[in-house]
Amino acid sequence: MTKSLAHQFAEYTCALRFEDLSRETVNEVKRRVIDSIGCALGAWNEEPCRIAREVASEFSAKHGATIIGTHHQAPPDWAAFATGCCIRYLDYNDTYLSKEPAHPSDNISAVLAVAESVGANGRAAVTAIALAYEVQCRLCDAASIRARGWDHVTYGAFSTALASAKLMKLEREKARHAVNIAGVACAAMRQARVGELSHWKGVAFANAARHGVYSALLARAGMTGPAPIFEGQMGFEKELGVSLGNVGEKFAMPFPQNPQGPASMILNTSIKYWPAEYHSQSAIEAALFLREQIGDVSQIASVNIESHDASVDIIGSEPEKWRPETRETADHSLPYITAIALIDGKVTGEQFQPARFTDPAIWKFLENVKVTRSAELSSLYPGAVANIVHVTLKDGRTLTKRVDYPLGNAKNPVSDVELERKFLHLVAPALGRDHCARILQCAWALEEQDGVHHLMKLLRMR
Numbered sequence: 001m002t003k004s005l006a007h008q009f010a011e012y013t014c015a016l017r018f019e020d021l022s023r024e025t026v027n028e029v030k031r032r033v034i035d036s037i038g039c040a041l042g043a044w045n046e047e048p049c050r051i052a053r054e055v056a057s058e059f060s061a062k063h064g065a066t067i068i069g070t071h072h073q074a075p076p077d078w079a080a081f082a083t084g085c086c087i088r089y090l091d092y093n094d095t096y097l098s099k100e101p102a103h104p105s106d107n108i109s110a111v112l113a114v115a116e117s118v119g120a121n122g123r124a125a126v127t128a129i130a131l132a133y134e135v136q137c138r139l140c141d142a143a144s145i146r147a148r149g150w151d152h153v154t155y156g157a158f159s160t161a162l163a164s165a166k167l168m169k170l171e172r173e174k175a176r177h178a179v180n181i182a183g184v185a186c187a188a189m190r191q192a193r194v195g196e197l198s199h200w201k202g203v204a205f206a207n208a209a210r211h212g213v214y215s216a217l218l219a220r221a222g223m224t225g226p227a228p229i230f231e232g233q234m235g236f237e238k239e240l241g242v243s244l245g246n247v248g249e250k251f252a253m254p255f256p257q258n259p260q261g262p263a264s265m266i267l268n269t270s271i272k273y274w275p276a277e278y279h280s281q282s283a284i285e286a287a288l289f290l291r292e293q294i295g296d297v298s299q300i301a302s303v304n305i306e307s308h309d310a311s312v313d314i315i316g317s318e319p320e321k322w323r324p325e326t327r328e329t330a331d332h333s334l335p336y337i338t339a340i341a342l343i344d345g346k347v348t349g350e351q352f353q354p355a356r357f358t359d360p361a362i363w364k365f366l367e368n369v370k371v372t373r374s375a376e377l378s379s380l381y382p383g384a385v386a387n388i389v390h391v392t393l394k395d396g397r398t399l400t401k402r403v404d405y406p407l408g409n410a411k412n413p414v415s416d417v418e419l420e421r422k423f424l425h426l427v428a429p430a431l432g433r434d435h436c437a438r439i440l441q442c443a444w445a446l447e448e449q450d451g452v453h454h455l456m457k458l459l460r461m462r
Contacts, residue, residue, distance in 0.1 A: 022261035040086035042426030065113035084109035084206030097382035107132035122449035157186035160212025180225025197328035279311035282403035287341035
């Protein structure tokens with residue numbers, strides 16, 4: 001009898017060792033930890049992050065985990081939620097583009113929480129992160145769920161449950177039940193990312209991570225879950241209307257042949273260079289290039305952004321995107337992001353403050369910004385994440401710039417120096433450059449640490 005997908009996930013999880021990971025995979029995991037904690041501390045004072053922290057801080061645990069930026073030990077599922085909100089909120093953490101787009105560094109909050117709660121060492125944490133990326137990215141390759149009304153974070157419950165099971169050293173049967181429990185109540189509605197966006201856009205995966213950790217905790221204690229959770233008569237595939245196809249082949253044992261080594265999908269993911277939804281990154285780069293050519297932005301008559309289907313559907317089609325009233329809508333608006341790059345000549349947190357995106361002059365400018373679908377660009381996606389920006393000037397001239405692989409893309413990666421520069425930009429204003437240097441030193445040596453508690457202690461906000 002063919003093994004169920006949950007069986008194959010559990011077998012892969014239990015078999016994977018740090019020694020199986022390539023040097024490139026281990027290094028990329030550490031880069032993502034640095035990027036994620038930078039994003040988290042940069043967002044630490046944002047309203048939904050504060051709300052999550054206040055709620056999570058009401059609970060304490062003897063064998064808990066640190067809520068990022070504090071010394072408070074909460075149950076690991078609550079710590080994963082509060083830390084996950086911070087990692088995701090600025091929309092500045094990494095991205096994976098496939099049939100279903102995702103932000104796989106969202107998994108890191110669960111790994112940090114569980115690793116600390118069970119006293120796992122740095123090697124175990126690195127392995128769990130690589131595993132979580134592998135599971136989520138492979139599921140994203142298998143099927144799109146957003147077109148059916150489900151959010152991409154749905155897949156995150158499985159990846160965080162398995163990463164947690166790995167850190168808890170669950171045997172295969174309990175790891176399988178962690179998957180079963182996670183899957184029976186993990187479907188998240190896509191409404192979180194359409195219309196006028198709310199705080200929940202930035203915290204939806206944090207909730208999935210909390211559920212994944214909770215599922216593993218229950219499985220560790222002996223709780224069983226319904227099976228087969230994916231292939232069953234009323235299982236995941238039937239209820240969500242998708243087929244996960246040959247995902248199981250990617251997790252067959254012994255490890256499938258992969259020139260990059262087991263659990264290496266992280267090498268195919270991309271780091272964001274600007275704090276905005278990933279499909280806009282190439283439009284930002286193009287707009288900033290054109291602004292240098294234009295000089296006086298008052299001479300702009302109109303803007304046309306040619307983009308691919310995924311970009312248009314997610315960030316370039318709803319009327320709210322032309323009149324953003326919340327930060328969440330602004331950083332998910334292709335017309336606004338492109339326009340503000342042209343007008344301000346930069347895209348930072350400042351461009352996503354209410355005073356900026358609700359400025360009547362900006363809304364007036366947006367009336368002359370158009371987004372059009374390009375069959376050519378759509379055919380290249382997700383290999384290329386292209387945008388073409390056309391700016392027509394009042395004197396009749398049109399300037400055009402196309403970008404296929406924005407800086408930070410897996411095919412155009414940021415250097416370690418650029419990554420550290422991003423980290424310092426986000427964290428140094430609060431903690432100072434000397435303290436940031438200590439955090440970076442600890443993170444770059446993560447696999448040598450006897451636990452993640454050293455790193456979490458360094459992340460306390462003043």
